[in-house]
Amino acid sequence: MRSFNGQQKQLLVLLTPATLFLSVFFLGPLLIMAVSSFLEPGLYGGVEWSFYPWSYGRVLGWADGFYEEFDIVYLEILLRSAGLALATVAVTLLLCYPVAFWISRMPSRWKSFCIFMIALPFFSSMIIRLYAWILILRDSGFANQILLSLGIIAEPLDLMYSGTAVILGMVYIFVPFMFLPVYSSVENLDPKLIKASQDLGATPFTTFRRVIFPMTLPGVIAGSILVFIPALGNFVVPSMLGGAKVVMIGNLVEQQFLASRNWPFGATLSMIMILFMLLVVSFYLLKVMKKQHAA
Amino acid sequence: MRKLLNHLMSGYGALFFIFLYAPVILVVAYSFNSNPVNVMIWKEFSFDWYINLFGGETNLSDSSAYVESTDQLFAALQVSLTVAAFATIVSTVLGTSVAVAIARYRFRLQGFYRLLLMVPMVMPDIVLGIALLIFFVGVGMNLGVTSIVIGHCTFLTSYVFIVVSARLAGMNPMIESASADLGANEWQTFRRVTLPLILPGVIGGALLSFIISMDDLVITYFISGVDSTTLPVFIMSMIRRGIKPEINAIATMMLMASVLIASAGIYFKSRKA
Numbered sequence: 001m002r003s004f005n006g007q008q009k010q011l012l013v014l015l016t017p018a019t020l021f022l023s024v025f026f027l028g029p030l031l032i033m034a035v036s037s038f039l040e041p042g043l044y045g046g047v048e049w050s051f052y053p054w055s056y057g058r059v060l061g062w063a064d065g066f067y068e069e070f071d072i073v074y075l076e077i078l079l080r081s082a083g084l085a086l087a088t089v090a091v092t093l094l095l096c097y098p099v100a101f102w103i104s105r106m107p108s109r110w111k112s113f114c115i116f117m118i119a120l121p122f123f124s125s126m127i128i129r130l131y132a133w134i135l136i137l138r139d140s141g142f143a144n145q146i147l148l149s150l151g152i153i154a155e156p157l158d159l160m161y162s163g164t165a166v167i168l169g170m171v172y173i174f175v176p177f178m179f180l181p182v183y184s185s186v187e188n189l190d191p192k193l194i195k196a197s198q199d200l201g202a203t204p205f206t207t208f209r210r211v212i213f214p215m216t217l218p219g220v221i222a223g224s225i226l227v228f229i230p231a232l233g234n235f236v237v238p239s240m241l242g243g244a245k246v247v248m249i250g251n252l253v254e255q256q257f258l259a260s261r262n263w264p265f266g267a268t269l270s271m272i273m274i275l276f277m278l279l280v281v282s283f284y285l286l287k288v289m290k291k292q293h294a295a
Numbered sequence: 296m297r298k299l300l301n302h303l304m305s306g307y308g309a310l311f312f313i314f315l316y317a318p319v320i321l322v323v324a325y326s327f328n329s330n331p332v333n334v335m336i337w338k339e340f341s342f343d344w345y346i347n348l349f350g351g352e353t354n355l356s357d358s359s360a361y362v363e364s365t366d367q368l369f370a371a372l373q374v375s376l377t378v379a380a381f382a383t384i385v386s387t388v389l390g391t392s393v394a395v396a397i398a399r400y401r402f403r404l405q406g407f408y409r410l411l412l413m414v415p416m417v418m419p420d421i422v423l424g425i426a427l428l429i430f431f432v433g434v435g436m437n438l439g440v441t442s443i444v445i446g447h448c449t450f451l452t453s454y455v456f457i458v459v460s461a462r463l464a465g466m467n468p469m470i471e472s473a474s475a476d477l478g479a480n481e482w483q484t485f486r487r488v489t490l491p492l493i494l495p496g497v498i499g500g501a502l503l504s505f506i507i508s509m510d511d512l513v514i515t516y517f518i519s520g521v522d523s524t525t526l527p528v529f530i531m532s533m534i535r536r537g538i539k540p541e542i543n544a545i546a547t548m549m550l551m552a553s554v555l556i557a558s559a560g561i562y563f564k565s566r567k568a
Contacts, residue, residue: 014393014395015396015408018392018452021449022412022452027411029427032426032430033422033426033430102307102308120554121315123510123554124550124554124557125530125550126527127534128550131322132322135318135321142321230419230420232419233420233421233422235421270422273422277418281417
């Protein structure tokens with residue numbers, strides 16, 4: 001038997017380094033950010049040490065009420081980001097759901113090969129994958145070259161710098177995040193239940209709606225969360241493919257730190273993103289985990 | 296009807312893979328295009344952009360080449376490799392030790408530690424990036440290689456933790472008990488039994504964190520100093536300044552490197568204990 005003290009000592013050795021590191025460099029910075037979202041912005045960046053809740057009001061439209069008019073521009077950006085992120089979730093889901101079924105019916109050698117091929121882009125540089133889309137979409141890019149040489153269009157189309165281009169870029173980057181959880185829930189489907197539903201006279205559509213879809217829902221929700229959260233806070237895709245036309249909350253945060261030098265407002269926007277994240281994750285924990293426990 | 300559905304699914308699947316791979320293959324193909332004016336109009340096959348990157352003699356005119364950036368490019372690569380190496384070592388040690396602690400011991404804060412190691416992975420990059428920026432500026436630390444390494448470790452630890460935990464979960468704890476029964480002390484058991492068994496997981500986790508560190512753009516973007524640009528940040532600023540054929544060549548080489556490392560990772564992960 002291990003002695004009680006010895007075991008405690010080992011635990012201490014195993015846990016102390018990570019605990020110290022994550023407390024100082026992860027929890028600490030988050031706490032400081034939370035605090036600084038309530039501080040007054042300094043004139044040249046940084047913060048003034050006085051309580052200043054107006055950054056939150058600014059997000060909703062009205063600022064400190066002295067020199068700024070009521071303007072919902074930030075709320076619009078917030079809603080647009082949420083909209084683009086939701087659209088990204090929808091498109092990745094439409095792409096991945098049928099493909100997951102297709103791959104789950106393959107012989108096992110092919111299965112693992114296909115999954116490797118879908119996961120592989122995750123391991124390659126994100127900026128390079130986005131760059132590929134710039135080559136395709138820009139005015140003198142691949143898509144326009146082909147359309148021009150086929151005579152379909154006479155003038156190059158404006159494909160970049162639109163919401164569609166941003167959604168396309170985010171879909172391209174986040175596809176593996178949606179595919180893997182959806183696939184694992186499709187793979188775990190019990191074929192006997194589908195057979196039973198068919199034997200009981202359900203049409204294919206009813207079988208899908210009442211049996212297959214509910215059983216794959218945990219994977220769909222997990223994938224949606226994994227896509228929605230990074231898509232919502234993304235600033236690389238909109239700054240590469242959206243230009244100045246499609247500004248998302250991530251770009252706004254970047255501006256607060258690198259251009260406007262309003263750090264507390266940037267911190268406030270980040271706190272709002274954390275709030276979104278907590279909402280989404282606690283929804284997942286409550287709905288999905290509960291169901292899995294019950295099952 | 297059923298057959299038609301199967302054909303439709305196969306077609307859809309094929310399109311899906313074309314969507315995934317065509318853009319990347321396009322970049323690779325056009326990196327061998329000698330046209331210096333428009334990257335996407337095919338002129339003829341050449342290795343010029345690669346030779347040019349490595350400082351070799353080409354028949355490109357000076358104006359079409361982007362020579363001034365080559366040194367900066369290699370400096371950025373060096374920073375990236377340094378950061379990835381240190382961040383991988385630190386996060387592998389931290390992540391593995393927490394994974395072992397949670398899998399092999401019972402203690403009250405297990406749930407807390409699981410949560411603590413999950414959160415950095417779900418946190419949007421940009422939030423972590425600016426939290427770290429505020430922190431480093433607040434404590435007066437200079438932004439540079441050290442700050443990037445620290446920043447990367449905060450989330451890489453989680454990835455190592457996940458991979459090693461998965462490995463530990465598939466392991467028979469009786470083997471360790473057997474080692475203890477045979478008179479090995481804790482340290483001997485860990486070094487001679489546990490560590491060799493989880494090693495594929497540890498190596499897999501380390502490779503994963505190396506790749507993610509090399510590729511991280513958002514967090515690095517906020518916490519890298521003026522003279523400590525990493526490769527992804529450098530490439531982003533290069534793209535922002537304008538599309539140049541050299542970027543295709545750099546992109547191709549980076550893609551090759553990540554395919555190699557990912558394949559090695561899969562090999563280690565699937566290797567039986």
